[in-house]
Amino acid sequence: MNFVAIAIPFFLLLVGLELLVNWWRKTNYYSTNDAINSLHLGVLSQLTGLAKKAVQFSVYAWIFPYISLFELNSQSVWVWVAGFVVYDFCYYLYHRCSHEINGLWASHVVHHQSEEYNLTTALRQTSGGVVNFVFYIPLAILGFEPIIFIAVGSLNLVYQFWVHTRHIDKMPAWFEFVFVTPSNHRVHHGQNPVYLDKNHGGVFILWDRLLGTYQKELDEEPVIYGVTVPLASWNPIWANFEVYWVLLQDSVRTKKWSDKFRVWYKKTGWRPDDVSEKYPGPKFDPYKQVKFDVANSITTKTYILYQHIVTLCLSLVILYQAPKVDNSFNVVSMIVIGFGLFTLGKLQQNTKWSHQLETLKIALWGSFIVLSPYQFEWPLEISMLYGLSSLIWLAGSYRSKSNNINIKKIIPGN
Template sequence: MNYVLYAVPFFFLLIALELLADRWRGMRTYRLADAINSLSAGVLSTTLGLLTKVVGLLTYTFAWQNWGVFELSAQNLWVWVFAFVFYDFCYYWNHRLGHERNVLWAAHSVHHQSEEYNLSTALRQTSTGWIFGWIFYLPMALLGVPPLVFLTVAALNLLYQFWVHTRHIPKLGWFEWVFISPSNHRVHHAQNVVYMDRNYGGVFILWDRLFGTFQEELDEEPVVFGVTTPLASWNPLWANLQFYAVLWQDAARAGSLWDKLRIWFMRTGWRPADVAARYPQSKADLSQFEKFHVPLRPAHQVYAAVQFVLYVAAGSYLLANGATQSVAVLLGSCAWMAFGLYVLGMWLENRPHALGLEALRLLLNAPALWLAEQAGLLPITGLGWGMLLGYSLASGVALVLMSRRSANAVPA
């Protein structure tokens, strides 16, 4: 069962309730562009996951079948409880090393780039974590945890983490001695020095208390969310590539071949001495911290939100139907999704070429839909083609009106 797919409506219901709580309490924990960027990263991650999750599943199943020490039965309740707790232990080390090693941080940093903290941040997931992430769960296979049990507890662990991404829930007393809570997870998303690289558990905070990585949220130290190397972009593709590009650039500049190789696996923040001397990096003063922002007219924001809703719907459809599709169909779907989300990011950044890219995106939807129909991914009737035509015309008219209004605007 795909638990994440069934949870999607509840995710968006809770986001809507959090927005109401924002209004009721006079808080502002959401910005449209930031939320769309976080959700775009999530949509991209789940779409690409249709292709990449097979890596982890195949390696896990192979290890379980060939090297499993015990034969644990999914019929026993204690196996499920054991697997749930042990998964979180493995997750702790996956998560911790994701902060402590350069190449792992390059994948995980996507989740931390938002400078807001709300339920949309929970859905901001990496598209490259599959490269190394599967390694950390092999101990479960070696101990004989069946793949069905593994996949189920992994989904439950992920679903649990959704609710802790909020600023509206205060400290929870005794609960925080055992479980991850919104308060101690806010600490995890901070870039304050006192908070950085703390509270790694997914469900249980016990691992952090046991291994010395726990930090309580302090009243005298308000959390500043984000990363010390800001993304400064609403582009979900760049969000996934940013830190890889930083490492690649430093590796290319390094004079030593050894430094070029080891930089990827050194502790996060480590740089070759010659590179650090020639290209010093300064850390931002948090007392002067300003969130990334691109001014955008209300009509442009509404247009982006409407277009993004369609990608959420498409992503949900792919999540529900992608498992039965060929690799070629999934590759095409991922390319279509990635391009559309890239264009949406350019639109939110108000780039000069955003209008042309958006027009191209609208024109490409018809051939993309035809290919989806030919592949059997999405049966289309005459009504479906009519709806696409109506949507394209409405979007085109909106583009023309917004471009005219922008051209006629009097500079302030």
């Protein structure tokens, strides 16, 4: 059972609740563009995850009879509890390696690109990461059946959602000692030198304490969120490929053949000497962080929010009907939604041709809904109303288009 899919509506409700708390406390922990971009990356991750999870489950189920050393009774509660604990240890190893190896970081970096820290950051997930499956093979060796692997994995992710908040301070000492908490996980998302690559546990912080990667959140060192090389983009497609592209360029440019391969598995940040000398990377001071944002008109902002809500609704329909439809339709759905997320990201940045691309998206989505061989839960009239209202709204946005880039300097800890 995939508990993540079931929990999505509750995740969105909790995001809304945190927004209300944020408004009530006037804490300013949300940036509209950043939050929407995180949610878009979450949507893209869930759609691509349809294929990834199917492959991972199939491979696990296939190898399980051949490599399992024990026959564990899946009807036993203790077997499930043990599976949950073992899975979290495997997750710790995978998560730690994702911060310490270039090729794995290229996928995981997506989750850390946000310069804010709120519940939408939890939903900001990668669309890559197929090789992470090998870290969970020990579960099969120990005899945990495929259904346990899928269920405890999704429960692990559900737990991790609530720790992505700044509205919960430190919790009771015993809880902070054993479990991952908001305070523990805020450290993990910090780019401060003292916090970098710490606190990798998913549910249990004990792994970090035992293996030397634990760091307490310090009152005198407010967490500065984000990555040391900022993304500076609202394009969810580019967010997933940016670091891969950098590594590919380094691999092509270096003259040493061994370095062409080493760049993928060396420690995060490693570059061939000849490449780093000829193409030096940007230098950033985390204590002088500048947040990326783009100024848009009120019309454009409300249009983006409108399209974002439509995107979530359409994506949820596709996700929940995915097991019942043909796989080729799921692939087409992923491409259609992915294109829409790409155009909306371009619109958020006010780039050239962004309005024209968004017009093309509206036409594509309208055609997709009307021509779909499967019945969506709304009549044709609503689809036509969506298309017409979007085009009128988009035209108003174009007339009020602004090309001003709004850069906001951060005060560490705020």
